[in-house]
Amino acid sequence: MPGPSNRRSLVPGLVKGMATTARTMARPAHTHQYPERQPDLAPRTRGVIALLAENCTSCMLCARECPDWCIYIDSHKETIPAGPEGGRDRQQNVLDRFAIDFSLCMYCGICIEVCPFDALFWSPHFEYAEHDIRDLLHEKEQLEEWMPTVPPPPPLDPGAAEPTEALAARKPARGPRVIRTSASPEDPKAGDAKTGEAKTDPTSDDHRAGDA
Ligand code: SF4
Numbered sequence: 001m002p003g004p005s006n007r008r009s010l011v012p013g014l015v016k017g018m019a020t021t022a023r024t025m026a027r028p029a030h031t032h033q034y035p036e037r038q039p040d041l042a043p044r045t046r047g048v049i050a051l052l053a054e055n056c057t058s059c060m061l062c063a064r065e066c067p068d069w070c071i072y073i074d075s076h077k078e079t080i081p082a083g084p085e086g087g088r089d090r091q092q093n094v095l096d097r098f099a100i101d102f103s104l105c106m107y108c109g110i111c112i113e114v115c116p117f118d119a120l121f122w123s124p125h126f127e128y129a130e131h132d133i134r135d136l137l138h139e140k141e142q143l144e145e146w147m148p149t150v151p152p153p154p155p156l157d158p159g160a161a162e163p164t165e166a167l168a169a170r171k172p173a174r175g176p177r178v179i180r181t182s183a184s185p186e187d188p189k190a191g192d193a194k195t196g197e198a199k200t201d202p203t204s205d206d207h208r209a210g211d212a
């Protein structure tokens, strides 16, 4: 039981505390009533990593560069048979598994930066908390489901050069190269001396350079 002197020292502390409470009650709150009220996030917030699987070539670059080793990729090779007009069979990587363990990820963005094929993107989506930390290992199907939440790229700066992809898309398709057989050793570009016809060589580098 506090004595009379202790009781006297409690009164100023109580008044001071009540004054602080009254002052704080008059100020607006700094907290948000989440989830009733959603936070105003910056458009480029690093919420989660989304995967555009059709762009992924299973090159493993992102998995090798990840400082936390939290990207898991499995793939196999498939043979694409040569076309009916000749050529060779080709090998293609097929992605079987692409998973990111978000319990280890530190959101550094290195995987997104190093991907040479634009297969990984930041999404501002952040509502994927789990009760069990093991459930933060998200597989390819889930990463693909987050792609629609990725915002479109920002507009180019005024006066910026046109992206090389846009220039390449407007380039006309390559046709077969025209080779003229030489009428004489001094004139290799001349046509056939007898028929006047030209020959074609679709594999020539000269032709590609001429198209450029
Ligand atoms: S953001 Fe960083 S830590 Fe997370 S998966 Fe990518 S490279 Fe790894």
Ligand code: SF4
Binding pocket: 055, 056, 057, 058, 059, 060, 061, 062, 063, 073, 114, 115, 116, 117, 118, 119, 120
């Ligand atoms: S996401 Fe990009 S860097 Fe990673 S394996 Fe696929 S293509 Fe390679």
